[in-house]
Amino acid sequence: MIFIWILLGIGIYYLIIEKNGKNLIDTKKDDAKEALDLRYVNGEIDDETYEKMKKLIK
Numbered sequence: 001m002i003f004i005w006i007l008l009g010i011g012i013y014y015l016i017i018e019k020n021g022k023n024l025i026d027t028k029k030d031d032a033k034e035a036l037d038l039r040y041v042n043g044e045i046d047d048e049t050y051e052k053m054k055k056l057i058k
Helices: 002-016 024-041 047-057
Strands: none
Touching: 024 047
């Protein structure tokens, strides 16, 4: 019975942590920053909006 709980715990751990060691939450944060950077570079948002949104992501 305890073996099943250990396997379940290991499975959950690998679902939360990626193989390269990055936390999935941090990865989503990085993705949001990259999307924001692209919008800024493409001229979709101005400087003020970029800075406000960057603060919100952090």
